[in-house]
Amino acid sequence: MAESLDQNLRCGVCARIYSEPVTLDCGHNFCRPCVLGLWGNLEDTVSCPQCGQQFPRRELKTNQLLATLVTSLGVLSLEPSPVVSGQRCQSHWAEPMLFCSKNLMLVCPSCLARDPDKRKSLMPPEEAYTFCQEKLENSAAFLEKRLEEYRLAESSQGARISETLELADNLQENIETQFAKMHQLLSEQEMKLRDRLTEESQGLVQALEGNLKLVSKRTASVQKLIAEIRSLTDTEDRDRLLTEIKNILQRSDLHQEPVLQLPGMSVGEFRGPLQYAAWKQMLSIVSPAPAPLTLDPETASPCLMLSKDHTMVKRRTKLRQVPESGRRFAFCAAALTTEGFASGTHYWEVDVETSAGWIVGAARETAERSEEVPLTPANGYWTVRLWNDKVHWCRDRLASAHSCADAKPQRVGVYLDYEAGQLSFYDAGDMSHLCTFFDHFAEKIYPFVFPLSGLEPAETEVLRLFHLRL
Structure with missing residues (x-):
């Protein structure tokens, strides 16, 4: 009973029990200070904060029935404590009452006055807490999948380095064998091919090693980020979760880029009819x-x-x-x-x-x-x-x-x-x-x-x- 009354006697702007309840021409009820605060110094038409209906003049009708109910039921102690204890709106330094699911931040009545379109994405802190936990769980699931990809890529890059070095050795041996019978006449051509092979193989190995370092760095970054997310989702500190979620999800988005796949060596240039090509x-x-x-x-x-x-x-x-x-x-x-x-x-x-x-x-x-x-x-x-x-x-x-x-x-x-x-x-x-x-x-x-x-x-x-x- 008390919980039902609690929900029905709250203002749609400040989420508190009505204070000086008034009714607009559209039939929606609000606290007088909340409505006047939203309308501010607007000289043109004003609108309902809930349905958006516009009115040519500011006409507020005191809702005596709501005022009587609020006064009569005061013994139920329905007046809520601050929504997020100790937190203040970053823009207006007012007490935040709602959470914006679009911008992932706490908002106050002044924020609503500045940006009425935000109301569609607002939710109470209790619902926001669950919403943010789900967002973080989804992010953690994505990062765990990406971590597995990074680990596989890390292993693959290491294998690619060994395979590249082994392939370079085989190609080197092939070049030497092909040129053995005409080495005296074609030594200059042989050296040119050796140099190109060495340059390409070393360049590819260096690129693979650089990519391996990058993957290792990303792996460590994702592990650290997952640990932070787990710490955040397991905490009972709502203030911390609602405050830090945006930063963590932004950092998670940095790992959308797939693992770089480098091309292989130009095998056909070094394993072919080299003798015929040279002479x-x-x-x-x-x-x-x-x-x-x-x-x-x-x-x-x-x-x-x-x-x-x-x-x-x-x-x-x-x-x-x-x-x-x-x-x-x-x-x-x-x-x-x-x-x-x-x-x-x-x-x-x-x-x-x-x-x-x-x-x-x-x-x-x-x-x-x-x-x-x-x-x-x-x-x-x-x-x-x-x-x-x-x-x-x-x-x-x-x-x-x-x-x-x-x-x-x-x-x-x-x-x-x-x-x-x-x-x-x-x-x-x-x-x-x-x-x-x-x-x-x-x-x-x-x-x-x-x-x-x-x-x-x-x-x-x-x-x-x-x-x-x-």
């Missing part, structure tokens, strides 16, 4: 030497015409009459080479100088050829293509293309390391690295060519498998 004329000691491949007519689309020696291919306007074969491409104008690879390291080049558009690369033996599928690693195709005069590749298992070179190469080199699962592409003119795929090869891999059709097919637009002749 192409020394074919007798180059390994692997450019493979003298030929195209397989049984795989060629009816849209294609092959040269007599099966080293060149071009599009044609009319379909050829060809025997049916399950190995033939039906959904795209492509062809495979006669020779495929199921082990070892191999290198070949495709002359694309006269073609306005092309796709070259490799395909697994069982890749789909009769139905239209995206030419992606997931479907057994590892390719690069000339698109809008730039070279693009699908660097993941999706069909989205990414640029890997701005210049248009005249010849594309392809390097396959079957056991390592590496397929690298180069601009064969200067052997600059274009891109590298890593995958697990479980069946024979065949070189793949696909001349794209132009607006007007030209006799000179051909793709040619390059044969090195000294």
Whole structure:
């Protein structure tokens, strides 16, 4: 009974038992001093603090019934103690009565007079205490999840450093082995590659170590912040919780940024046909030497015409009459080479100088050829293509293309390391690295060519498998 009367006899502005209760024209009741304080020196229309109805004049009607009830029930000791003992409004140094859930701060009647829109987000301290505890619990749950991510990243970064150093050692050994037979003639080129490898590996290690320090620092910061939150949520000191929540949540928001993921090393630049790139004329000691491949007519689309020696291919306007074969491409104008690879390291080049558009690369033996599928690693195709005069590749298992070179190469080199699962592409003119795929090869891999059709097919637009002749 007393609690019900307590709630019904409180002013909506100051949250205290009515003092000089008055009724506005809209029917809502308030303390006379509270209403006059809210209206202040306003000369224009005034409004109800609860419903917002506007009045052309200040007309306050004394609510004698409420005044009598307040006086008669005084024996119930309904007058509350200060809402937050010892706290004062930061803006007006008045006793705060309510809590703003939007700005996360205590407010007083003067605050309401300045910003009437705040009333929608106000709540009594008892409700605010529960509200703030829930906010802090949510923040702690988020931070605990982020802490776990930081710990995993911390462990991952440490492993990445070891893997990077080990990979750098393996690449260093590969460079030395490749250059052993022509070290006397090519020592300068070898040193250049060593220096680039050392610079990149050290730069990456330094970046990883810096990132590791940052993650460790963030981990310590989150642990400290969680401890503060736990201390705050477990305390019975409402004053402290309501006062410190805003600062803690702001600090929690600083950890929204995800863990930085650094790129890996440019493996394709250091593990490839390095001897051929440095001294192409020394074919007798180059390994692997450019493979003298030929195209397989049984795989060629009816849209294609092959040269007599099966080293060149071009599009044609009319379909050829060809025997049916399950190995033939039906959904795209492509062809495979006669020779495929199921082990070892191999290198070949495709002359694309006269073609306005092309796709070259490799395909697994069982890749789909009769139905239209995206030419992606997931479907057994590892390719690069000339698109809008730039070279693009699908660097993941999706069909989205990414640029890997701005210049248009005249010849594309392809390097396959079957056991390592590496397929690298180069601009064969200067052997600059274009891109590298890593995958697990479980069946024979065949070189793949696909001349794209132009607006007007030209006799000179051909793709040619390059044969090195000294």
